[in-house]
Amino acid sequence: MALLQTDLLIAVLSLAVLYSFVSPDAQGDALYALKGSLNASQLTDWNQNQVNPCTWSKVICDSNSKVVTVSLSNMGFSGTLSPRLGILTTLQTLSLQGNGITGKIPEEFGNLTNLTMLDLENNHLTGEIPNSLGNLKKLTYLILSQNNLTGAIPESLSNLSNLVSIQISSNRLSGQIPEQLFQVSRYNFTENHLNCGINSAHLCESDDGGKSHKSKTGVIAGVVGALLAVLLLGGFLLYYMWKGRHRGYKREVFVDVAGEVDRRIEFGQLKRFAWRELQLATDYFNEKNVLGQGGFGKVYKGVLGDNTKVAVKRLTDFESPGGDIAFQREVEMISVAVHKNLLRLIGFCTTPTERLLVYPFMQNLSVASRLREVKPGEPVLDWSTRKNVALGTARGLEYLHEHCNPKIIHRDVKAANVLLDEDFEAVVGDFGLAKLVDVRKTNVTTQVRGTMGHIAPEYLSTGKSSRRTDVFGYGIMLLELVTGQRAIDFSRLEEEDDVLLLDHVKKLQREKSLDSIVDRNLNKNYDIQEVEMMIQVALLCTQSSPEDRPAMSEVVRMLEGDGLAERWEEWQHVEVTRRHEYERLQRRFEWGDHSIHNQSAIELSGGR
Structure with a gap:
C-alpha cells in the first residue's frame, strides 16, 4: 500500500x-x-x-x-x-x-x-x-x-x-x-x-534556392537571351497592336466588365506576398488593426512598404488538398471576377499553416458599420447613398451570377460584406471564399456557410446553395438598408414575436406602417415611394420558394424602374391567397385543439 x-x-x-x-x-x-x-x-x-x-x-x-x-x-x-x-x-x-x-x-x-x-x-x-x-x-x-x-x-x-x-x-x-x-x-x-x-560541387554555386545551377557564363548568356526575347516580344506586341487597330483586334489579356467598361484588369497582376511582408504590414497581426471578423476569419488593416493601405484577410478553416497550387488556382479563379462593384483581389500569401488574401483598404468600411456603428459626429448614410448601394450591390451580384466565368455564388450576402469606397460606392467583398475553405470544419451548420437571418430556408435545410440563395440574402440586405436594423434582433421579443427582420417588415407592410419601418437616423429625409419600392423588391427576393425569386438581372431592372409593378401585383395575389390558407388551417387547428368531442365527430364523418 x-x-x-x-x-x-x-x-x-x-x-x-x-x-x-x-x-x-x-x-x-x-x-x-x-x-x-x-x-x-x-x-x-x-x-x-x-x-x-x-x-x-x-x-x-x-x-x-x-x-x-x-x-x-x-x-x-x-x-x-x-x-x-x-x-x-x-x-x-x-x-x-x-x-x-x-x-x-x-x-x-x-x-x-x-x-x-x-x-x-x-x-x-x-x-x-x-x-x-x-x-x-x-x-x-x-x-x-x-x-x-x-x-x-x-x-x-x-x-x-x-x-x-x-x-x-x-x-x-x-x-x-x-x-x-x-x-x-x-x-x-x-x-x-x-x-x-x-x-554536388556545382550546387554550392547556387544562391537562388537551388533552382538554376548556372555558372556566371550561363547567367550572362541568360541575360543576353532574355534581352533578345524582350525585343522579339515587343515586336510581336507592336505588330498585334497595329493589327488590332486595322481589324478590331482585342487583346485577350484584358477582361472587359460587362456593362461597366470603365474598369479593366490584366491577368498576371495578382501578387504573391511573403509572410514576413504581411506580418510587418499588420504589425504582426496586432489586434488593434482588426477591421472585422466573420465566418472566414479576421480582417486586418495593413500598410505595405510603399505606404499602400490594404486589408489582409487571414482565413480560417481552409482546406487545401493539393497544397499551394490548388489554393492558388482557386484564388486566380476569383481574381478573374472584375467589376466596379466587386472588391478587387490584390494578392495572396500561403505558408504551411496560413492562407491570406490581400485587398485594397476601403476607408469607409462596410455598409453594416455605417448603419449601426456610427460614431458621434460621423454622417449617417443618407437615402440617396442607400439607393446607390442597393443598385451597385445588385449589379455586382448580377455579374457574379451571369457574366463571370466561371459563375460564382457568394453564399453570404449581407450589409457587413458590402464595403464602401472613398466615394461611398458599393463594393461587394468575400465572394467566392466558400471555395477556399473547408465547409466541413465550420461550427455553425454542416455544409452551410452564411449568417443566420440571411440564409435562405432551402439552403439551411438542404445545404445546397444556388444563385437564388444569394438573391434571398440580397433581399435581407435591402431590408437592412431601409431599417438600419440587424437581420435577427432578440430585443423585439419584448414587444412582439418577430425576431426575424423579414417577419417584422412583412407585418408592418401589411399594416401599411411604412414610417415605422424606415431607419430613424434618416430623420424623415427620404422619398416614401422609393422606400416602398425597395421594400417590394426585398419581399420579392425573400420569397420562401427559390423558383419564385427574381434573378439578379431582373432585380437590377426593377431597381431601375422597369417591371416592378407587374411582379409586385402578381406577388400580392399569391401572398394573399397563401396567407388566407395559412389562417384557415390555423383556425381549424385551434378549433380542433379545444374541442375533443368535435374532433371525434370530424373523424367519424369521413368517407363512408
Missing part, C-alpha cells in the same frame, strides 16, 4: 511539473526571460506581473491560450537567446531576424517540437548549429543566413522530412553538406567554407 501511495504521489508531482511547463505562468516567465536576455526594453507591455503573455505585443496565442507565434523582427536587440524559450512546446513560429543578437543558438530549441518556422537571419550568432534542431520534425523553414555560425551542418537536419527551405548562406560553416539537404525545394549554402561533395 505504501508503495502504491508513493507511485501515486510521484505521478501527481510529475503531472504538476508537466503542467507548469505549459501553463500561462510558465509561458510568461519564459518570454520574460527572453526579454531580459535580449535587453529588449522596447517590449514595455511584457510585464513580469502579467504572467499570461497572450495580450503582449508580438505574441500570438491559440484558442487554448498557448503561445504559437513570437515575432520580434528588426527590433534592434543586442543581447542573447534565452534557453528557457525551449519550454514553449506549442510554439510554431519564432522569428527574430534583423537584430544584433549575439551568442549561441541554445540546444534547448530542439524541444520546440511544434515549430514550423525558425528565422534567425541577419544577426551576430556564433557557435555551431545545434544538433538538437534535428528533433524539429514539423520544421518547414530554417533560416540562419547572415550570421557568424561555425562548424559543420549537423547530419541530423537530414531527418527533417517536412523541410521546404533551408537558408544558411553567409556564415563561417565548414565540412560536408549532408547530401539529403540538396533534395529540399529551396536551399542556399553559398558564402561559407563548405564541401559540397564530388557529385
Whole structure:
C-alpha cells in the first residue's frame, strides 16, 4: 500500500511539473526571460506581473491560450537567446531576424517540437548549429543566413522530412553538406567554407534556392537571351497592336466588365506576398488593426512598404488538398471576377499553416458599420447613398451570377460584406471564399456557410446553395438598408414575436406602417415611394420558394424602374391567397385543439 501511495504521489508531482511547463505562468516567465536576455526594453507591455503573455505585443496565442507565434523582427536587440524559450512546446513560429543578437543558438530549441518556422537571419550568432534542431520534425523553414555560425551542418537536419527551405548562406560553416539537404525545394549554402561533395560541387554555386545551377557564363548568356526575347516580344506586341487597330483586334489579356467598361484588369497582376511582408504590414497581426471578423476569419488593416493601405484577410478553416497550387488556382479563379462593384483581389500569401488574401483598404468600411456603428459626429448614410448601394450591390451580384466565368455564388450576402469606397460606392467583398475553405470544419451548420437571418430556408435545410440563395440574402440586405436594423434582433421579443427582420417588415407592410419601418437616423429625409419600392423588391427576393425569386438581372431592372409593378401585383395575389390558407388551417387547428368531442365527430364523418 505504501508503495502504491508513493507511485501515486510521484505521478501527481510529475503531472504538476508537466503542467507548469505549459501553463500561462510558465509561458510568461519564459518570454520574460527572453526579454531580459535580449535587453529588449522596447517590449514595455511584457510585464513580469502579467504572467499570461497572450495580450503582449508580438505574441500570438491559440484558442487554448498557448503561445504559437513570437515575432520580434528588426527590433534592434543586442543581447542573447534565452534557453528557457525551449519550454514553449506549442510554439510554431519564432522569428527574430534583423537584430544584433549575439551568442549561441541554445540546444534547448530542439524541444520546440511544434515549430514550423525558425528565422534567425541577419544577426551576430556564433557557435555551431545545434544538433538538437534535428528533433524539429514539423520544421518547414530554417533560416540562419547572415550570421557568424561555425562548424559543420549537423547530419541530423537530414531527418527533417517536412523541410521546404533551408537558408544558411553567409556564415563561417565548414565540412560536408549532408547530401539529403540538396533534395529540399529551396536551399542556399553559398558564402561559407563548405564541401559540397564530388557529385554536388556545382550546387554550392547556387544562391537562388537551388533552382538554376548556372555558372556566371550561363547567367550572362541568360541575360543576353532574355534581352533578345524582350525585343522579339515587343515586336510581336507592336505588330498585334497595329493589327488590332486595322481589324478590331482585342487583346485577350484584358477582361472587359460587362456593362461597366470603365474598369479593366490584366491577368498576371495578382501578387504573391511573403509572410514576413504581411506580418510587418499588420504589425504582426496586432489586434488593434482588426477591421472585422466573420465566418472566414479576421480582417486586418495593413500598410505595405510603399505606404499602400490594404486589408489582409487571414482565413480560417481552409482546406487545401493539393497544397499551394490548388489554393492558388482557386484564388486566380476569383481574381478573374472584375467589376466596379466587386472588391478587387490584390494578392495572396500561403505558408504551411496560413492562407491570406490581400485587398485594397476601403476607408469607409462596410455598409453594416455605417448603419449601426456610427460614431458621434460621423454622417449617417443618407437615402440617396442607400439607393446607390442597393443598385451597385445588385449589379455586382448580377455579374457574379451571369457574366463571370466561371459563375460564382457568394453564399453570404449581407450589409457587413458590402464595403464602401472613398466615394461611398458599393463594393461587394468575400465572394467566392466558400471555395477556399473547408465547409466541413465550420461550427455553425454542416455544409452551410452564411449568417443566420440571411440564409435562405432551402439552403439551411438542404445545404445546397444556388444563385437564388444569394438573391434571398440580397433581399435581407435591402431590408437592412431601409431599417438600419440587424437581420435577427432578440430585443423585439419584448414587444412582439418577430425576431426575424423579414417577419417584422412583412407585418408592418401589411399594416401599411411604412414610417415605422424606415431607419430613424434618416430623420424623415427620404422619398416614401422609393422606400416602398425597395421594400417590394426585398419581399420579392425573400420569397420562401427559390423558383419564385427574381434573378439578379431582373432585380437590377426593377431597381431601375422597369417591371416592378407587374411582379409586385402578381406577388400580392399569391401572398394573399397563401396567407388566407395559412389562417384557415390555423383556425381549424385551434378549433380542433379545444374541442375533443368535435374532433371525434370530424373523424367519424369521413368517407363512408
